Amino acid sequence: MEAESGLVPGRLARGSRCFGAWVGHELVGYGWLSTKSEWIGEVELEIRLPAGEAYVWNCVTLARHRRKGVFRSVVTAIVGQAHKEGLARLWIASLEGVGGKTMQQAGFQPVLRFNSAKRLRLYWLMVSPADGVDPDLLASAREAVAVKGALSVRRSVTRRH
Numbered sequence: 001m002e003a004e005s006g007l008v009p010g011r012l013a014r015g016s017r018c019f020g021a022w023v024g025h026e027l028v029g030y031g032w033l034s035t036k037s038e039w040i041g042e043v044e045l046e047i048r049l050p051a052g053e054a055y056v057w058n059c060v061t062l063a064r065h066r067r068k069g070v071f072r073s074v075v076t077a078i079v080g081q082a083h084k085e086g087l088a089r090l091w092i093a094s095l096e097g098v099g100g101k102t103m104q105q106a107g108f109q110p111v112l113r114f115n116s117a118k119r120l121r122l123y124w125l126m127v128s129p130a131d132g133v134d135p136d137l138l139a140s141a142r143e144a145v146a147v148k149g150a151l152s153v154r155r156s157v158t159r160r161h
């Protein structure tokens with residue numbers, strides 16, 4: 001995990017779990033799963049999860065193993081494990097255009113879309129519902145990330161977590 005390796009003990013101590021993908025003895029990728037609260041760095045928001053829900057985050061494929069289905073395997077394995085454990089709902093944050101089919105096939109559906117910009121140390125976050133999203137699901141997502149309106153402007157925050 002290179003520069004992030006120092007963060008691992010804190011993550012494990014707060015109950016987050018890491019799932020690794022291996023080829024033989026070589027670790028080729030990983031992803032994290034949290035069931036309480038977690039920082040979503042991409043949108044500078046904290047997600048707070050009710051009981052029975054979890055957040056999949058920091059999925060990384062080591063550079064020389066990319067584009068071979070490792071991310072797909074990690075996401076699918078985490079979803080399978082969560083299902084076995086009886087978790088009712090998983091959340092994931094994805095970048096536009098990366099792994100859409102993988103997410104969809106793993107059972108994820110788009111709920112909220114974010115666009116962001118940093119100007120003068122302010123963080124502008126534009127939030128909109130995904131096309132055709134179920135209103136109850138949308139309300140749950142907004143509650144989980146505590147975002148009510150279509151725009152928030154705050155001081156930009158960076159967290160190492």
Ligand SMILES: CC(C)(COP(=O)(O)OP(=O)(O)OC[C@H]1O[C@@H](n2cnc3c(N)ncnc32)[C@H](O)[C@@H]1OP(=O)(O)O)[C@@H](O)C(=O)NCCC(=O)NCCS
Pocket residue numbers: 029057058059060061062065066067068069070071072073093094095097098099100101102103
């Ligand atoms: C994004 C990342 C996890 C993809 O891992 P990977 O093992 O190469 O992905 P896979 O081979 O399993 O492919 C999964 C999907 O991602 C797509 N994909 C992979 N790398 C991509 C790239 N650089 N640009 C666009 N799409 C990409 C694949 O086409 C595939 O798409 P599909 O689901 O629509 O079929 C990897 O490039 C990575 O670790 N990047 C740095 C960390 C990061 O950006 N993580 C984002 C999620 S937190």
